[in-house]
Each structure stands twice: as C-alpha cells, then as structure tokens.
Amino acid sequence: MNAPTYNFAYLDEQTKRMIRRAILKAIAIPGYQVPFASREMPMPYGWGTGGVQVTAAILGPDDVLKVIDQGSDDTTNAISIRKFFGKTAGVATTTSTTDATVIQTRHRIPEASLHAGQVLVYQVPIPEPLRFLEPRETETRRMHALAEYGLMHVKLYEDIARFGHIATAYAYPVKVNARYLMDPSPTPKFDNPKMDNCAALQLFGAGREKRIYAIPPYTTVVSLDFEDHPFTRYRFDAPCALCGADNSYLDEIVTDDKGGRMFVCSDTDFCEQRQAAGHHGTESAAPHKEKAHV
Amino acid sequence: MYVAVKGGERAIENAHRLLAHERRGDRDVPEVTLAQISEQLALGVDRVMTEGSLYDRELAALAIKQARGDMIEAIFLVRAFRATLPRFGATEPVNTGAMQVRRRISSTFKDVPGGQILGPTFDYTHRLLDPQLAEGFVPEQPMTADASQAATPRVTDILGRDGLIESSPQADSDAAVGDLTREPLSFPADRDLRLQNLARGDEGFLLALGYSTQRGYGRNHPFAGEIRFGEVEVEFSAEDVGFAVPLGSIELTECQMVNQFKGSTTEAPCFTRGYGLAFGQSERKTMSMALVDRALRARELGEEAEAPAQDEEFVMSHSDNVQSTGFVEHLKLPHYVDFQSELGLLRKLRQEFAEANEAVEMQEAAE
Numbered sequence: 001m002n003a004p005t006y007n008f009a010y011l012d013e014q015t016k017r018m019i020r021r022a023i024l025k026a027i028a029i030p031g032y033q034v035p036f037a038s039r040e041m042p043m044p045y046g047w048g049t050g051g052v053q054v055t056a057a058i059l060g061p062d063d064v065l066k067v068i069d070q071g072s073d074d075t076t077n078a079i080s081i082r083k084f085f086g087k088t089a090g091v092a093t094t095t096s097t098t099d100a101t102v103i104q105t106r107h108r109i110p111e112a113s114l115h116a117g118q119v120l121v122y123q124v125p126i127p128e129p130l131r132f133l134e135p136r137e138t139e140t141r142r143m144h145a146l147a148e149y150g151l152m153h154v155k156l157y158e159d160i161a162r163f164g165h166i167a168t169a170y171a172y173p174v175k176v177n178a179r180y181l182m183d184p185s186p187t188p189k190f191d192n193p194k195m196d197n198c199a200a201l202q203l204f205g206a207g208r209e210k211r212i213y214a215i216p217p218y219t220t221v222v223s224l225d226f227e228d229h230p231f232t233r234y235r236f237d238a239p240c241a242l243c244g245a246d247n248s249y250l251d252e253i254v255t256d257d258k259g260g261r262m263f264v265c266s267d268t269d270f271c272e273q274r275q276a277a278g279h280h281g282t283e284s285a286a287p288h289k290e291k292a293h294v
Numbered sequence: 295m296y297v298a299v300k301g302g303e304r305a306i307e308n309a310h311r312l313l314a315h316e317r318r319g320d321r322d323v324p325e326v327t328l329a330q331i332s333e334q335l336a337l338g339v340d341r342v343m344t345e346g347s348l349y350d351r352e353l354a355a356l357a358i359k360q361a362r363g364d365m366i367e368a369i370f371l372v373r374a375f376r377a378t379l380p381r382f383g384a385t386e387p388v389n390t391g392a393m394q395v396r397r398r399i400s401s402t403f404k405d406v407p408g409g410q411i412l413g414p415t416f417d418y419t420h421r422l423l424d425p426q427l428a429e430g431f432v433p434e435q436p437m438t439a440d441a442s443q444a445a446t447p448r449v450t451d452i453l454g455r456d457g458l459i460e461s462s463p464q465a466d467s468d469a470a471v472g473d474l475t476r477e478p479l480s481f482p483a484d485r486d487l488r489l490q491n492l493a494r495g496d497e498g499f500l501l502a503l504g505y506s507t508q509r510g511y512g513r514n515h516p517f518a519g520e521i522r523f524g525e526v527e528v529e530f531s532a533e534d535v536g537f538a539v540p541l542g543s544i545e546l547t548e549c550q551m552v553n554q555f556k557g558s559t560t561e562a563p564c565f566t567r568g569y570g571l572a573f574g575q576s577e578r579k580t581m582s583m584a585l586v587d588r589a590l591r592a593r594e595l596g597e598e599a600e601a602p603a604q605d606e607e608f609v610m611s612h613s614d615n616v617q618s619t620g621f622v623e624h625l626k627l628p629h630y631v632d633f634q635s636e637l638g639l640l641r642k643l644r645q646e647f648a649e650a651n652e653a654v655e656m657q658e659a660a661e
C-alpha cells in the first residue's frame with residue numbers, strides 16, 4: 001500500500017501556484033470573487049478548507065501562524081487547524097495577534113489593530129453576498145459585472161420597513177474600493193469598520209464554493225447603509241467581566257439556569273494581554289490556564 | 295469566579311482515542327480485514343471508488359474500515375487522498391463495446407447479439423433474510439461454460455446503425471479532457487463536466503432526482519437500452535513511447551438509456567440518449583445517472599427545463615456528498631459570535647415592540 005507523503009504545508013507546489021495566481025488576481029481586483037480549483041482537503045468542506053488552502057499557499061518557513069475561531073485560539077477547530085500546519089509545515093505558531101505574520105480566522109477580526117506586513121485569512125462559507133437574494137451563480141455573476149446592487153438595497157430597506165432596523169447582525173455586506181459588493185464572511189457587524197483602510201492584507205478563501213477574494217492594504221471598505229439609517233456597530237453594553245474592556249466584542253456566557261449571564265471578551269488574546277497588563281473586571285481570576293473543563 | 299473554557303487540545307486527543315477504541319469494537323471479536331471488506335462488501339467498495347473518484351479497491355476498503363462503515367465518510371477519505379496525487383495525463387477512452395461482459399441486459403429487445411447475460415444480480419431474488427448466511431455458509435460453485443466468442447455490440451450502436459437513435463457526439467481527440475477537480479466549474483457546463491459531476495455525485499441524490507423524472511418532474515420516457523458490467527482494458531498514450539500502453543483492466547458498469555425522441559420538419563425523429571458510467575458493479579448509480587444526464591440535456595434538446603432534475607446549476611451544485619455533508623455538518627462548529635450579534639438585535643427589536651405596544655395601550659386607556 002502506498003504510504004502517503006505530503007509537501008510543505010500539505011499542498012503540492014503546482015496547486016500552491018494555482019492558488020497564488022488566484023490570490024494575485026483577487027488583490028488586483030479588490031472584492032471580486034476569483035474562481036479557483038479548490039482541492040479536497042483532509043478536513044471537511046465548511047470547516048475552513050478555503051482559509052486553509054489560502055494559508056497553505058502563502059505560508060513560508062519563517063512565518064508565525066495564529067489561528068482563531070470565534071476570536072479564540074482555543075476553540076476546537078482553531079486548535080485542529082493550527083495543529084495541521086504545525087504538523088505539515090512545521091511553522092512557529094502563536095496566540096499573539098501582534099507577533100503573528102499570518103492569522104487565519106473564522107467569524108472574527110482581532111481587536112488589536114493589525115500592522116503592515118500581516119495577512120489576515122478569513123474562512124468563508126458563502127462568498128456571494130447576493131446568494132440569499134438570488135440563488136443562481138449565473139445571475140449573481142452578471143449582477144456583479146454590471147454593479148447591479150439594487151436588490152441588496154431593497155432588502156435592507158425592507159428590513160427597515162418591517163423591523164425599524166437593518167436586520168443583519170453578521171456577514172453584513174460591504175462595498176470594497178467603491179466597486180464590488182462583498183461578503184465579509186460571518187463576522188459580527190461590530191468588526192466591519194476594522195476592514196476599512198486596514199494596514200494588513202485581507203484574504204478570503206471559500207473552499208466548497210471555490211472562490212478567493214481580497215482586500216489589499218489601505219483599501220476603502222464601506223458598510224452599506226442609508227443616510228437616515230446609518231450603519232451602527234453592535235456590542236452588548238457592558239465591560240468585559242475578566243479584563244474590564246468596554247470596547248471589545250463580548251461573548252455571552254450562561255452561568256446558570258436562572259437567568260445568570262456574564263460577558264467576556266470574545267478575543268481571548270486581547271483579554272489575556274489586558275489582564276496581564278493589570279486590567280481586571282468583576283470576575284477576574286488568576287490567569288486561566290488549563291485547570292478546568294477538560 | 296469564572297474560568298474560561300480551556301483544554302480543547304486534550305479534549306480532541308481524547309475524543310480521537312475514544313473513536314479508535316469504538317472503531318475496533320469488542321476486542322474479543324476478530325478484526326475485519328481489508329480483504330474481507332473488499333471481497334465480501336464489494337458493492338460498498340465499488341461505491342466508494344466511484345464517488346471517491348479513485349480506482350483502488352484496497353484503499354477504498356481501508357477507507358470503509360476507517361470510517362466504521364460510514365460510506366460518505368469513506369468517500370471523503372478517498373477524495374482527500376486523491377487530491378494529493380500527481381496527474382500524469384488522461385487515458386485513452388475505454389472501449390465498453392469490447393468489455394469482457396459479466397452481466398449484460400437490455401430491456402428494449404428480447405434478444406441481442408451476444409445475448410442477455412443475467413450474471414451476479416439481486417434481481418429476481420426474493421428479499422427474505424437468509425439465516426444460513428449468518429455464519430459458515432459455503433455456497434455452491436457457480437455454473438461454468440466456455441466463454442462465448444460472440445461479440446457483444448452495444449444496443450445503442452445497433453439502434454444507431456439505422457439512425458433510430460441520435461449519434462453520440464464524438465469528442466475531438468486532441469481536445470483536453472475537462473476535469474472539475476482541476477478547474478473550477480462554471481455554468482453552463484459542457485456535458486463532459488456534467489457527466490464527471492454525476493459520476494462523482496451521491497447515489498442517493500441522483501436516485502431521487504432520477505426517480506422524480508419518472509414521476510413527471512421532467513419526464514423523458516426512458517428505456518433501459520442496455521446495462522453492462524464487466525472488465526475493460528485501460529490504455530495510456532505516453533508521448534515519448536508513441537503508442538498506447540496497456541495499464542491494466544478495471545471493472546465498470548455502463549448504462550445507456552434510450553429516451554423519448556426528438557425531431558422536427560428538417561430532422562428525422564430519433565431516440566435520445568442518457569448515459570451512466572461507474573466503477574465496479576454500480577447499477578442503481580449508473581441508471582440514476584443516465585436518467586439525470588438525459589434530464590440535464592433539456593436545454594440542448596430544446597425542451598422546457600422546469601423540473602429540478604433539469605436544472606443544471608441546481609443539480610451540479612448539490613450532487614457532491616462530500617461538499618454537502620461538510621456544509622451541513624459544519625453547523626456543529628461554534629457560531630456563538632454570530633448568535634450573540636443576532637441575539638442583541640432580537641432583544642432590541644423585542645424591546646421596541648414592547649415599548650410600542652405599551653404606548654398604544656396607554657393611549658387607548660387615556661381615550
């Protein structure tokens with residue numbers, strides 16, 4: 001039986017070149033979805049195969065990789081992907097947002113500002129922002145070509161008519177470089193402003209849907225809105241119970257079945273850095289190392 | 295005092311260790327071997343090879359064992375391995391007309407050159423559980439006879455000689471072979487890519503779609519012109535050798551459906567084709583594939599395309615069970631960041647709703 005052997009960062013060099021070509025095209029046309037010949041990866045479609053392929057294609061031996069899911073380095077799928085690259089590429093890994101050169105993420109943008117030279121790789125389930133308004137790819141590609149985005153504005157307007165607000169809480173659509181309508185992946189809309197004029201390169205990989213798109217550094221990214229209904233961020237109005245931060249996105253933790261709730265930073269690195277710097281909240285504990293919930 | 299959830303890494307390791315234990319089952323029960331799976335669960339192996347797009351019985355058997363008999367998981371394992379293999383080129387088209395036939399039936403003619411050969415089939419068995427099979431049953435040796443020297447031409451070729459069925463389009467032999475695992479699919483897709491998509495597609499999905507055409511959702515009046523199963527030679531033309539080199543033989547099932555005729559004032563009416571091909575003995579798969587292939591030709595044949603089975607983008611985007619299962623099962627991953635954002639919005643809307651209702655009640659009370 002053939003014992004499988006794998007290349008650096010798993011993918012063969014030919015595949016990496018194919019993906020890099022797609023990435024370069026994506027950077028050249030900010031927000032445009034570039035079709036690419038997505039491979040079957042050893043993790044399931046929908047579990048980050050697009051992000052993993054982008055990361056595999058750009059990773060070099062000197063890179064320092066951070067992987068987060070829901071803002072946390074310690075969620076199971078983040079661990080699984082980090083271990084995958086630890087094993088197949090042998091690169092250094094970190095939980096520090098500042099130290100990382102490549103950050104692969106699912107559903108969050110780190111709280112700490114990214115700096116020039118960093119790459120943020122998003123895992124994307126449905127790259128098409130118009131998909132739930134128009135299921136056919138043939139149609140949505142035509143709409144992008146003609147920059148025909150009225151359908152999305154009508155949807156947002158209907159939200160306002162029905163609910164009094166734009167009823168999109170995550171995967172909130174943006175316009176990139178004043179041209180392409182783009183899905184930011186299912187990040188909470190709280191994170192949308194971080195994409196605008198960002199110093200880091202932002203790459204988006206959708207494996208199952210076979211699309212790559214990008215926001216080059218310092219590109220204008222605008223969340224769709226109306227003059228009388230401007231875009232607003234949402235965060236639960238409370239400080240983090242662990243580090244006291246009042247400007248970070250919070251996870252809601254259900255503490256009992258009697259309505260008990262607490263709110264802590266979703267970005268675990270951000271929260272830990274703050275605690276290490278002496279900030280604390282109402283529930284501050286000793287640095288939480290592996291001591292419970294195993 | 296709250297302690298954030300940690301230890302995911304150890305949880306994963308322990309879960310995988312437990313999975314390995316459960317996979318083995320009761321350790322007093324002998325371990326199943328790959329040869330046993332390959333020989334005794336052969337149709338399962340055939341399905342994994344077909345939908346996994348890799349002709350390797352041993353690896354397919356390993357995948358079934360590793361997947362604990364979960365066929366889609368096994369197909370996924372084979373696909374992930376296949377994705378890493380280098381490509382040397384494409385083989386010469388296999389000649390199914392020259393197949394070493396082990397089973398061959400036609401429902402359109404009582405007899406055909408080369409004869410009807412029932413072969414190993416569940417057809418006409420009575421589906422009664424057989425307690426003898428529980429253990430130690432030694433079946434009788436099969437009947438044998440001298441191999442027939444008669445040719446077994448394809449039934450559709452026989453029809454084609456009289457022009458009764460549309461001719462099969464001949465591909466340009468110098469044109470590159472389409473491969474949706476190497477190039478991203480776009481619509482409308484050519485028939486070679488459609489057939490590749492269907493060959494890799496989930497048997498259950500194609501079965502349901504094929505069935506739907508029989509029940510009137512895109513009906514195309516099919517006859518099973520021919521189903522044949524057997525061995526064919528695979529040849530590869532290496533450029534530096536200058537001629538086709540035999541690589542070996544593989545088992546295939548081919549189904550050619552003969553469907554409702556087309557015709558116009560300028561074109562004599564003739565039957566139309568639906569085609570199915572799969573590794574091993576995969577009759578249900580190839581029949582379903584042939585029905586759906588024909589349904590997807592609606593546009594090309596100038597038919598109304600209104601039923602799900604005729605909708606190329608719908609069928610091809612949802613036929614792949616590795617893609618489907620990944621995205622359905624990804625709902626198991628944490629979504630609490632998005633859920634929190636949605637929860638915040640919902641609470642706000644509910645609060646505004648309650649406030650608006652209160653205001654109305656107060657106004658009504660005041661009037």
Ligand SMILES: [Zn+2]
Binds near residue numbers: 244245270274
């Ligand atoms: Zn915090």
